[in-house]
Amino acid sequence: MGVEICVEGLTKSFGHQVIWQDVSLTLPAGEVSVMLGPSGTGKSVFLKTLVGLLKPERGSITIQGRDITKLREHDLYEVRKLFGVLFQDGALFGSMNLYDNIAFPLREHTRKPESEIRRIVLEKMDMVGLIGAEEKLPGEISGGMRKRAGLARALVLDPEIILFDEPDSGLDPVRVAYLNQLIVDLNAQIDATFLIVTHDIASARQVPDNIGLLFRRELVMFGPRDQLLTSDEPVVRQFLNGRVQGPIGMAEEKDAAQVEQELAEIGEGTDPEHLTPRLLPSPGIPRPPRWQAIARREEVARA
Numbered sequence: 001m002g003v004e005i006c007v008e009g010l011t012k013s014f015g016h017q018v019i020w021q022d023v024s025l026t027l028p029a030g031e032v033s034v035m036l037g038p039s040g041t042g043k044s045v046f047l048k049t050l051v052g053l054l055k056p057e058r059g060s061i062t063i064q065g066r067d068i069t070k071l072r073e074h075d076l077y078e079v080r081k082l083f084g085v086l087f088q089d090g091a092l093f094g095s096m097n098l099y100d101n102i103a104f105p106l107r108e109h110t111r112k113p114e115s116e117i118r119r120i121v122l123e124k125m126d127m128v129g130l131i132g133a134e135e136k137l138p139g140e141i142s143g144g145m146r147k148r149a150g151l152a153r154a155l156v157l158d159p160e161i162i163l164f165d166e167p168d169s170g171l172d173p174v175r176v177a178y179l180n181q182l183i184v185d186l187n188a189q190i191d192a193t194f195l196i197v198t199h200d201i202a203s204a205r206q207v208p209d210n211i212g213l214l215f216r217r218e219l220v221m222f223g224p225r226d227q228l229l230t231s232d233e234p235v236v237r238q239f240l241n242g243r244v245q246g247p248i249g250m251a252e253e254k255d256a257a258q259v260e261q262e263l264a265e266i267g268e269g270t271d272p273e274h275l276t277p278r279l280l281p282s283p284g285i286p287r288p289p290r291w292q293a294i295a296r297r298e299e300v301a302r303a
Ligand SMILES: Nc1ncnc2c1ncn2[C@@H]1O[C@H](COP(=O)(O)OP(=O)(O)OP(=O)(O)O)[C@@H](O)[C@H]1O
Pocket: 014, 019, 037, 038, 039, 040, 041, 042, 043, 044, 045, 046
C-alpha cells in the first residue's frame, strides 16, 4: 500500500538559476499524480530531488516520518529502495537482454537465489506484456517495448513509490493509450504511489487522481483532477486545453491585456458536466475501495 510523500517549502537552484521555489504538496499514498509544466520548468529536476539524487537548498521531503533531504548517504540508500523510477528512454543497458536488464536490480540489491529472481522477473514481464521477449536486446525492440521493459525493471523491488519521467514521449497515440491503461491497471494491482511527469494533455486529463502544474518557478496549483480540470486559473486552463491563448508564450511571457483577451476566447474546459472521463482499470483487475468509489462517481456523472 504505497506511502505518502509530503513536500514542504522546497526550493532548488543551480548556481544563481532558481529552478522552482517554495513548492509544497502532498502525494497521497497509493494515488496517481501527474506533474505538468512547460519545457524547462524543472519537472525532471523535481523527480530527481524526490528520489534524493539532487539536494534542495530549502524545504523538506517527508517519507515515512523521515525528512530525506537531511539523510546521510547510507540512510538515503535505504529510502531509495522504496522507489522505482522509469526514466525517459527506459535507461536499459544496451548490451544486456531484457531478462538480464530486468533482473539487474535484484542481483545488485538483494541476495535472492536465481530461481527466485527468475520467478520475479517473469512475473513482472508478464504484468507489462513482455513474456516471450526475454532474449531480445533493447536495440532490437520498439520504443514502447523499451518503456515497458523499463517499467518491469522499476517494479522488481516491489516499490512503494513509482516515478515516471515522460513515459509517453516518443510513442504513437495508440501505444500511449495502451501505456496509460497499463499504468492505471498497475496502480490498481500494486497500490503504490505514482508520480508521472508528462506533456501529454490527454493522459494528464484521464489518468491521475491529482494534477500539479509548475510554471514561472512556482507550483501554480496541485490538487484533485476535477479541481484542476474545472479551474479558471489562466495558466492551468491554457495548459490543460493545449492552447496558444494564455500566459504561456513560446519564448517570452505575454502582457496581461493580451492574456485576458485570449482567455476570453477559450470557451470550454471548465464545465464540470463535461469532464473528461477517468480511465478505469481493465475488467477483471481487482479494484481497491478507492477505485470502486471513482467508478460509482463516474457512472453518476455519465447518467
Ligand atoms: N544538473 C544540472 N545542473 C545545472 N542545471 C540543470 C541540471 N539539471 C537540470 N538543469 C536545468 O534545470 C532546468 C529544468 O530542467 P528539467 O530537465 O527539470 O526541465 P523539464 O521541466 O523536465 O523540461 P522538459 O519538459 O523539456 O523535459 C533547465 O534549465 C536545465 O538546464
